[in-house]
Amino acid sequence: AQSVTQLDSQVPVFEEAPVELRCNYSSSVSVYLFWYVQYPNQGLQLLLKYLSGSTLVESINGFEAEFNKSQTSFHLRKPSVHISDTAEYFCAVRDNNAGNMLTFGGGTRLMVKP
C-alpha cells in the first residue's frame, strides 16, 4: 500500500525566510502528487498538483514543489514566507495502480513568526 511521509510535524520560521516542507512517498511507477493546505479554522484546499509534464509546479501564492522520481519526493518550497502562510500543509499521493484513494501524509504545521 502507498504511504506518505512528512518528516517534520512542525516548522517554525521567521517572516521573509525561505522554507521547505518535505514529503516522501513509497515507490510506484505512476503517481499523481498533491499539496493541500488547511488554514486555521478552514477546510483543506488544494495548493498545487503534479499530474504530468514539467516536474516543477507552482501555486498562485509563491509556493512551488518539484517531483523527484528517483528520490520519490515532492518537497514544497517558498523563497520568502508571510505571516498569512501559517497553516497546516498536507502532502498527498494517488497511486494510479491502486485505485482512486488519495493517501495523505501526517501534515506539517508551518508557523511563521514576525
Next chain:
Amino acid sequence: GAGVSQSPSNKVTEKGKDVELRCDPISGHTALYWYRQSLGQGLEFLIYFQGNSAPDKSGLPSDRFSAERTGGSVSTLTIQRTQQEDSAVYLCASSLGQGFGANVLTFGAGSRLTVL
C-alpha cells in the same frame, strides 16, 4: 451547491450512542470521499463512492462504521456504539469522476465529533 456542505459542524455524544454525519457534495461531482482527521494525525481514508459502482470501503476501521450515498448525491456516515477513540474531525470531499478533474478533491469544513 457552491461547495461541499457537511453537517453537523460539531457533535458531542456519549459513549455507546449512534451518530450520523451528513455530506452534500458539489453538484455534478460523482466521486465522494470520507476521511477522518484525528488530533495530531494525518488524514485517514475511510470510504470512497464513485457513481453507481460498489463503494471502496477498505478504510473503514470497524463494522461500527458504515456509509451510504443516496441517489448519487448526499452521503451519510454512520457510527454505531461510538467509542472515545472515534473522536475526530470527519471530512467529506467530492470530485469529478473522470479525467484530470478526478484528481482535484474539494473538501468540506468537516464535522467535529467528540465522544465523552
